[in-house]
Each structure stands twice: as structure tokens, then as C-alpha cells.
Amino acid sequence: MNLSEARELFPGVRDQVYLNVSLNGLMPIPSRDAVMAHLEKRVMGGAVKEELHAQAERVRALVAGLIGADPVEVAITKNVSEGLNIFASGLDWKPGDNVVLCPELEHPNNVFLWYHLRETKGVEVREVLPEDGNIPVGRMIEAMDDQTRVATVSHVTFSPGFITDVQALTSEARARGVLTLIDSAQSAGSIRTDVRELGVDAISIGTQKNLLAFYGLGFLYIRRDLAETLNPVFVARYGMDLGPDAHETAIGPGTLDFKPGALRFELSNYNYMGLAAVEPSLELINSVGVDQIEPHVRGLAARLATGMVSLGLSVAGGEPGPHLAHIVAVGESGGGRHYSADDPAMNELFHHLINNGVNISIRRGILRMSIGLYNNEADIDRVVELSRDWLG
Numbered sequence: 001m002n003l004s005e006a007r008e009l010f011p012g013v014r015d016q017v018y019l020n021v022s023l024n025g026l027m028p029i030p031s032r033d034a035v036m037a038h039l040e041k042r043v044m045g046g047a048v049k050e051e052l053h054a055q056a057e058r059v060r061a062l063v064a065g066l067i068g069a070d071p072v073e074v075a076i077t078k079n080v081s082e083g084l085n086i087f088a089s090g091l092d093w094k095p096g097d098n099v100v101l102c103p104e105l106e107h108p109n110n111v112f113l114w115y116h117l118r119e120t121k122g123v124e125v126r127e128v129l130p131e132d133g134n135i136p137v138g139r140m141i142e143a144m145d146d147q148t149r150v151a152t153v154s155h156v157t158f159s160p161g162f163i164t165d166v167q168a169l170t171s172e173a174r175a176r177g178v179l180t181l182i183d184s185a186q187s188a189g190s191i192r193t194d195v196r197e198l199g200v201d202a203i204s205i206g207t208q209k210n211l212l213a214f215y216g217l218g219f220l221y222i223r224r225d226l227a228e229t230l231n232p233v234f235v236a237r238y239g240m241d242l243g244p245d246a247h248e249t250a251i252g253p254g255t256l257d258f259k260p261g262a263l264r265f266e267l268s269n270y271n272y273m274g275l276a277a278v279e280p281s282l283e284l285i286n287s288v289g290v291d292q293i294e295p296h297v298r299g300l301a302a303r304l305a306t307g308m309v310s311l312g313l314s315v316a317g318g319e320p321g322p323h324l325a326h327i328v329a330v331g332e333s334g335g336g337r338h339y340s341a342d343d344p345a346m347n348e349l350f351h352h353l354i355n356n357g358v359n360i361s362i363r364r365g366i367l368r369m370s371i372g373l374y375n376n377e378a379d380i381d382r383v384v385e386l387s388r389d390w391l392g
């Protein structure tokens with residue numbers, strides 16, 4: 001499928017300029033239809049467990065394909081934050097171990113879990129400062145020592161939305177025996193996220209943004225041999241290996257035999273409605289191909305950044321460069337405010353855009369415009385035009 005055919009499947013693009021995939025991605029018609037079909041079955045009492053499980057396995061395989069993993073390395077979770085917590089709490093922490101991160105650029109849900117480990121396990125949290133809006137991989141490497149167990153970053157930050165040089169981090173981390181945990185909330189689906197190429201140990205993903213589906217469903221990749229050394233905090237039947245023919249109510253011989261890889265972290269029934277929604281979205285992403293999607297969304301981001309810079313507006317990172325993903329942040333960032341910009345003029349621009357049918361967010365005091373596979377050049381040019389009108 002090409003990108004303009006794909007756009008036709010998103011009614012959400014028709015009456016607005018939707019630049020908010022970083023909040024949540026538009027859902028395509030096939031996902032809506034699949035959810036309606038799922039609901040109909042539930043309403044009519046026709047949902048069959050075997051079919052629901054078969055769908056879960058198809059989705060697991062699609063996600064594994066998207067990130068270049070083996071399906072047994074992909075656990076089905078509730079959201080990104082749960083995945084990050086499952087990984088962090090599965091490690092055998094010793095007091096004095098440390099974790100390295102850049103809290104200023106992480107989502108709070110990749111910060112609080114480390115503070116919790118500091119309180120409960122005596123883990124040291126080594127915080128590095130950002131560098132011009134980037135997660136400073138070099139500083140993170142410098143901050144590592146023999147007691148560093150984990151380094152964690154967002155692949156693309158939620159604000160200002162720059163791409164992190166994950167490979168530079170993982171190659172150094174691996175050489176030092178440090179595990180890497182990646183928050184992929186803002187990347188997988190739009191930006192190539194291949195676990196072997198990136199060299200990561202674990203990645204957490206949610207379906208509500210670049211996977212174009214619901215809140216409340218996510219995936220946690222953990223490298224298989226590593227996953228099998230981790231200890232789940234919560235344990236239930238779906239994580240247990242009782243053989244292919246055992247019923248889900250079976251207890252077996254009374255031993256604790258985990259499923260392989262990341263599957264040990266699964267507890268019980270999945271979010272089947274979320275799985276119904278994400279299967280067609282993943283098929284759509286597959287059929288267009290991330291190798292088409294990434295240059296498209298980054299190209300549109302470059303067009304938008306260039307347009308805004310040429311109007312004299314302040315764009316995080318300035319002219320397009322390798323930092324630019326599919327997110328363009330406009331305004332001067334000063335603080336941590338989420339729902340109003342630090343600069344009163346930017347609040348005015350925000351309202352001007354919103355009032356003219358442009359759907360964007362404010363994050364950390366700046367306007368965040370985030371581009372999905374369904375956007376096109378006309379969307380971008382409309383936003384630049386409206387901004388020019390406002391300046392005029």
C-alpha cells in the first residue's frame with residue numbers, strides 16, 4: 001500500500017490537521033471495524049477463547065516482525081510504563097548498584113520507577129543533564145562505572161522529540177556489561193526500531209501512539225537469554241509452561257516452570273479489544289513499510305521545521321538535522337508546564353492553530369507538532385500558512 005492509499009483509511013484527517021501522534025495516533029477504519037466485530041461477538045456471546053489467543057499470537061508475531069525480534073522475546077503488557085517496571089523490577093539489585101538516565105528528557109514514567117528502586121533497594125540514580133535538547137549519550141557513558149547495571153533512554157523523547165543515538169549508547173554499554181532499556185513510546189511504528197541493529201537489551205512500546213491503536217496495551221521486548229535470568233515480581237498461569245495441551249486452569253505437577261523468554265512476565269487474560277484494534281494497524285504499518293513511513297514523517301517534519309524557522313519562529317534544534325524525528329517543537333522551552341506554553345505569544349499561536357482546526361499539544365512549555373504516516377504536505381503547508389497569518 002502506498003502512503004496516499006493509507007491516508008484514505010483515516011477519517012480523522014479529513015476535517016482537521018492532525019499533528020498529534022505523540023499524544024495518540026489516529027486509528028484507521030480497519031481497526032474500528034475489527035473492534036466493532038469484537039464487541040459484536042462479546043455482546044452476542046460468541047467470543048471463543050482459542051480465537052482470542054490466536055489473535056494475541058498473531059499480534060505478537062507482527063510486533064516481533066516490526067522490531068526484528070523473536071516472538072518469545074515479546075511480552076504483551078498493559079502499557080509502556082508497565083513494561084519499563086517489569087524489566088527494572090526483574091533485576092537482582094544490590095545496594096550501591098546504579099542506573100544512568102537523563103530525567104529532564106524522560107517521561108516521568110521512566111523516572112519514578114528508578115526513584116522507587118533508590119528508596120527500596122538502595123540503587124543510586126545517576127542523573128545526567130541534557131545537551132541542547134538531546135539525551136547526552138556521551139555523558140551517560142562517562143557516568144557509568146563497574147556498579148552501573150542499567151542505562152535507560154527514550155528512543156525519541158516526548159519533548160522536544162529528538163532521536164537518541166541508541167546505537168552509540170548500546171555499543172559502549174555492552175562493552176561495560178551495562179544493560180540498556182529503551183522507551184520506544186514515541187518511535188516504533190514510525191521510526192525504524194530493530195532490536196538487533198540497535199543492540200538493545202529491552203524495549204517497551206505502547207499501542208496508542210505510533211502503532212495507531214488503543215491505550216491500555218503494550219509490548220515488552222527482552223533479549224531472550226537475558227529475560228530468562230530475570231525474576232518476575234508477579235506470576236500467573238500465562239507465564240507458566242505446562243505444555244501446549246494443558247488447559248489454562250491447569251496447575252500441573254506443582255513446579256514453577258516459566259515459559260521461554262519474555263513470556264514469563266505475562267499474567268493472565270490480555271486486553272483482547274486492544275489486540276483487535278492493533279492487529280489491522282500493524283498490518284497497515286507493515287504493508288506501507290517503516291522504510292517508507294520513516295522518511296515520509298521525518299521529511300514532513302523537516303518541511304515543517306524549515307517553514308517555521310523561515311517565519312522567524314523558534315524551533316527546538318533549529319534547522320532540520322539528524323536530531324529531527326517526526327516531532328517539531330516550537331517555542332522557547334523554559335520549564336515543565338504541560339498545558340500552557342512558557343512564552344505567552346506561543347499560547348496565542350497555539351490557540352490560533354487549534355481554533356483553525358490544527359490538533360497539536362503543548363509539552364514541557366513548547367508547542368509539540370507530531371506527524372503520523374497519514375499526514376501529507378498539504379497538512380504541513382496549512383500549519384505554516386496559519387502561523388504566517390498569525391504573525392501578520
Ligand SMILES: Cc1ncc(COP(=O)(O)O)c(C=O)c1O
Nearest residue numbers: 079080081107154158183185206
Ligand atoms: C516517552 C514516553 N514514555 C512513556 C509514556 C507513557 O506511556 P504509557 O501510558 O503507555 O505508559 C509516554 C506517553 O506519553 C511517552 O511519551
